[in-house]
Amino acid sequence: MxxxxxxxxxxxxxxxxxxxxxxxxxxxxxxxxDPVFLDLARRWAKGTAILFAVGAVSGTVxxxxxxxxxxxxxxxxxxIIGMPFSLEGFAFFTEAIFLGIYLYGWDRISKQAHLxxxxxxxVSGAVSGIFVVIANAWMNAPTGFDVVNGLPVNIDPxxxxxxxxxxxxxxxxxxxxxxxxxxxxxxxxxxxxxRDPTNAFHRRALQVALIVGVPAALVQPLSGxxxxxxxxxxxxxKFAAMEAHFETSGNVPFVIGGIPNAETGELQYAIKIPNALxxxxxxxxxxxxxxxxxxxxxxxxxxxxxxxxxxxxxxxxSYMALLSLWVVWHWVRKREFSRTPLLLxxxxxxxxxxxxxxxxxxxxxxxxxxxxxxxxxxxxADAVTPVPGxxxxxxxxxxxxxxxxxxxxxxxRRQIIRSPGAPMEGFETREFAVLPAKPE
Amino acid sequence: MSTLDxxxxxxxxxxxxxxxxxxxxxxxxxxxxxxxxxxxPRRHQQRALIADVISPIWxxxxxxxxxxxxxxxxxxxxxxxxxxxxxxxxxxLMLVGVVLRxxxxxxxxxxxxxxxxxxRWGVMFAGASTITPVLLGICAGAVASGQIGAARTGDFTAxxxxxxxxxxxxxxxxxxxxLFAFLAAxxxxxxxxxxxxxxxxxxRALWSALALGAAxxxxxxxxxxxxxxxSAGLTRGVLPWAVLLTTAVISVICFTALWTRRYRLARGxxxxxxxxxxxxxxxxxxPYIVPETLTIEAAAAPxxxxxxxxxxxxxxxxxxxxxxxxxxxxxxxxKHEKHE
Ligand code: HDD
Ligand code: HEM
Ligand code: HEM
Numbered sequence: 001m002x003x004x005x006x007x008x009x010x011x012x013x014x015x016x017x018x019x020x021x022x023x024x025x026x027x028x029x030x031x032x033x034d035p036v037f038l039d040l041a042r043r044w045a046k047g048t049a050i051l052f053a054v055g056a057v058s059g060t061v062x063x064x065x066x067x068x069x070x071x072x073x074x075x076x077x078x079x080i081i082g083m084p085f086s087l088e089g090f091a092f093f094t095e096a097i098f099l100g101i102y103l104y105g106w107d108r109i110s111k112q113a114h115l116x117x118x119x120x121x122x123v124s125g126a127v128s129g130i131f132v133v134i135a136n137a138w139m140n141a142p143t144g145f146d147v148v149n150g151l152p153v154n155i156d157p158x159x160x161x162x163x164x165x166x167x168x169x170x171x172x173x174x175x176x177x178x179x180x181x182x183x184x185x186x187x188x189x190x191x192x193x194x195r196d197p198t199n200a201f202h203r204r205a206l207q208v209a210l211i212v213g214v215p216a217a218l219v220q221p222l223s224g225x226x227x228x229x230x231x232x233x234x235x236x237x238k239f240a241a242m243e244a245h246f247e248t249s250g251n252v253p254f255v256i257g258g259i260p261n262a263e264t265g266e267l268q269y270a271i272k273i274p275n276a277l278x279x280x281x282x283x284x285x286x287x288x289x290x291x292x293x294x295x296x297x298x299x300x301x302x303x304x305x306x307x308x309x310x311x312x313x314x315x316x317x318s319y320m321a322l323l324s325l326w327v328v329w330h331w332v333r334k335r336e337f338s339r340t341p342l343l344l345x346x347x348x349x350x351x352x353x354x355x356x357x358x359x360x361x362x363x364x365x366x367x368x369x370x371x372x373x374x375x376x377x378x379x380x381a382d383a384v385t386p387v388p389g390x391x392x393x394x395x396x397x398x399x400x401x402x403x404x405x406x407x408x409x410x411x412x413r414r415q416i417i418r419s420p421g422a423p424m425e426g427f428e429t430r431e432f433a434v435l436p437a438k439p440e
Numbered sequence: 441m442s443t444l445d446x447x448x449x450x451x452x453x454x455x456x457x458x459x460x461x462x463x464x465x466x467x468x469x470x471x472x473x474x475x476x477x478x479x480x481p482r483r484h485q486q487r488a489l490i491a492d493v494i495s496p497i498w499x500x501x502x503x504x505x506x507x508x509x510x511x512x513x514x515x516x517x518x519x520x521x522x523x524x525x526x527x528x529x530x531x532x533l534m535l536v537g538v539v540l541r542x543x544x545x546x547x548x549x550x551x552x553x554x555x556x557x558x559x560r561w562g563v564m565f566a567g568a569s570t571i572t573p574v575l576l577g578i579c580a581g582a583v584a585s586g587q588i589g590a591a592r593t594g595d596f597t598a599x600x601x602x603x604x605x606x607x608x609x610x611x612x613x614x615x616x617x618x619l620f621a622f623l624a625a626x627x628x629x630x631x632x633x634x635x636x637x638x639x640x641x642x643x644r645a646l647w648s649a650l651a652l653g654a655a656x657x658x659x660x661x662x663x664x665x666x667x668x669x670x671s672a673g674l675t676r677g678v679l680p681w682a683v684l685l686t687t688a689v690i691s692v693i694c695f696t697a698l699w700t701r702r703y704r705l706a707r708g709x710x711x712x713x714x715x716x717x718x719x720x721x722x723x724x725x726x727p728y729i730v731p732e733t734l735t736i737e738a739a740a741a742p743x744x745x746x747x748x749x750x751x752x753x754x755x756x757x758x759x760x761x762x763x764x765x766x767x768x769x770x771x772x773x774x775k776h777e778k779h780e
Contacts, residue, residue: 086514
């Protein structure tokens with residue numbers, strides 16, 4: 001399941017971010033009549049089509065896997081958190097319907113209707129992401145029921161929907177999707193702009209991608225700070241693992257990097273800023289922060305994984321935010337997007353960072369919650385299916401995903417990245433033979 | 441009725457969604473079957489028509505399956521976990537089919553136009569489209585036979601293989617394949633322009649109608665011993681007989697309409713036929729959701745959950761219906777003028 005999720009989340013992030021890029025490009029075309037923007041929207045749409053299909057089928061696998069792997073969990077939690085999943089189902093419907101219209105309706109509906117269909121795709125993509133993250137947030141902050149004899153009673157699905165972690169997590173995830181997609185796409189086009197600085201296509205692509213990625217990447221650390229404070233209150237053990245904070249104590253330093261050793265309870269090779277964590281969290285250096293030793297060893301998550309994943313996310317997030325600050329600063333001074341070689345290099349380097357940060361962030365959230373599948377209520381080990389030999393489907397699906405991943409990358413290269421200048425391949429295909437509708 | 445029997449209503453909604461999935465999603469799978477079996481001088485046109493018809497809508501059609509699963513785990517969590525454990529193997533295999541079908545179809549549309557490349561994805565798409573319905577049918581047959589959750593002790597085979605590895609379940613798999621292929625062929629007669637291509641699909645519709653009829657009779661016969669509860673349900677009282685009779689009459693109408701080239705009538709009656717088959721099964725299985733293991737009542741989630749789910753489904757429908765209507769309108773209007 002973790003592998004399916006780690007695979008699916010890439011497509012989910014792109015499925016939230018790409019429609020926004022597409023729509024902005026198309027909107028620019030309707031406003032300026034510049035055919036380059038139309039070309040851009042169409043090429044991005046093709047990429048989105050490929051990614052969406054793989055996202056949809058891997059999402060289908062997930063909805064079954066919830067039962068195939070965690071039947072006890074679903075039996076327990078289904079009535080409580082089925083609500084966001086069913087709302088998500090309708091968001092998928094609108095997303096799939098309007099994506100069909102968007103992709104195949106270029107020459108069938110008016111320009112306005114087409115743009116509106118794109119907006120519908122973008123909105124429902126974001127909404128479906130929000131609903132599923134609400135379900136996940138409930139696992140971190142279970143509410144909306146009482147437990148009697150190990151079973152949930154007095155169920156209140158509405159309260160579960162508005163659980164304590166929902167706001168922080170959905171905000172952080174939605175921003176992450178725009179930051180990762182925006183800066184990821186910007187990095188790809190920056191590479192082409194660097195090779196061919198006058199190419200109008202890639203310059204405009206870079207511009208649109210930055211419009212989406214930069215604001216999100218700028219606020220992401222603030223949202224992350226909000227999440228961290230929330231985790232410290234709600235799941236102090238997860239927080240201690242994130243910070244590799246072993247012993248409950250005051251005057252806790254703020255650590256950067258380092259490799260924690262769970263045996264000895266030490267953090268090696270870290271930069272430590274004295275008292276800073278205590279200060280940061282509460283405003284007072286002497287405040288006691290619970291460490292991993294606050295709970296018995298069998299209730300602690302694997303600290304190494306959680307700490308390192310957290311450090312990776314924060315490091316990459318800081319990089320992305322600084323890069324974005326640079327873009328904004330240049331724009332404020334010069335009223336144009338910078339294309340200095342150094343910035344382009346920075347963008348190219350940062351292209352994969354968003355997705356890596358997303359994977360790292362999910363590892364923090366999910367592994368940090370272990371050994372619980374529902375925080376402090378159900379243990380992961382108790383929820384697993386009795387079916388033996390789970391290694392077989394796991395290896396099978398991993399190979400399947402690896403294969404799909406390779407094909408998707410190859411096709412994306414083929415379809416969108418290939419520099420216009422050379423004619424776009426696949427022109428002879430029926431659907432796209434009628435290019436471009438004349439701008440008025 | 442003073443108070444709504446909520447579990448029953450939601451079970452009904454689930455069957456509605458299942459019916460819609462079979463009609464729409466099933467036809468997309470059936471299209472893949474005809475891609476595999478494309479033959480004769482017009483095989484390229486056959487494949488092209490299938491791809492044209494499926495492309496804009498298959499992802500939306502596919503969501504019906506997700507809705508069925510969501511209703512199942514929200515409203516009937518015990519049934520979901522029982523099925524997910526008992527049918528672990530065929531469901532996992534079916535998922536592989538779902539993944540390969542969808543991605544190969546998309547990859548074919550966006551990969552090189554070279555024949556070898558197209559052929560490779562085409563075979564994967566068509567193969568997965570053929571195997572997946574069989575697996576789906578096997579799961580349905582295993583449920584109907586009352587074998588799921590029945591064996592509570594035993595070794596791996598007894599628990600996870602025998603319940604679905606039965607002649608009855610396999611026969612249901614075959615029936616499902618015939619059903620999907622039949623639906624697709626009938627729908628394609630309406631989509632094709634009059635002429636040789638349309639006749640190709642007419643012939644396919646007629647042959648698959650015969651295969652479907654044969655599979656249905658065989659299954660009905662086998663059900664007497666293999667699925668006693670459902671079988672008994674199909675003979676209890678007047679209603680089942682009326683349903684059976686109507687299905688038979690509609691099958692004849694459908695066949696005659698195909699024979700006399702009244703394709704819209706054929707399409708309407710094919711849809712009616714499928715609807716009756718699924719609802720016949722659902723009624724026969726009542727009051728069980730997993731026959732002889734779990735009743736609808738016993739599997740149901742608490743009333744709050746059911747009520748909220750029903751409200752959510754109603755609100756969703758208000759958004760969904762106009763969107764779907766728009767989708768189908770955009771892609772059916774002026775179809776024949778395109779590409780000329
Ligand atoms: C572009 C991606 C990205 C970036 C740049 C960041 N994050 Fe993040 N983070 C995520 C993507 C992400 C995520 C993958 O989206 C997670 C996983 C679960 C969630 O809701 O968001 C997440 C989770 C997550 C959590 C755990 C929440 C929980 O368990 O409930 C914390 C505390 C932070 N983040 C904090 C930060 C901080 C302080 C950042 C400073 C720069 C930061 N994140 C940047
Ligand atoms: C999409 C990004 C996600 C990733 C990469 C991810 C990854 C992971 C990882 C690494 C684990 C811990 C495995 C372990 O240490 O035992 C886990 C656990 C789990 N997660 Fe997630 N997760 C994600 C999102 C979600 C969401 C949205 C849900 C549910 C709504 C969810 C449900 C679960 C469940 C049920 C478990 C416990 C079972 C297990 O250990 O695999 N996850 N996940
Ligand atoms: C347990 C976890 C999850 C389940 C069960 C799940 C389920 C699904 C399903 C069934 C689909 C297919 C919908 C279609 O056919 O159009 C899908 C797609 C999608 N999912 Fe997930 N999902 C999970 C995790 C996530 C997460 C963490 C996100 C992120 C925010 C997310 C966002 C999306 C989006 C945006 C799509 C649209 C398809 C695309 O554009 O790629 N999902 N998911």
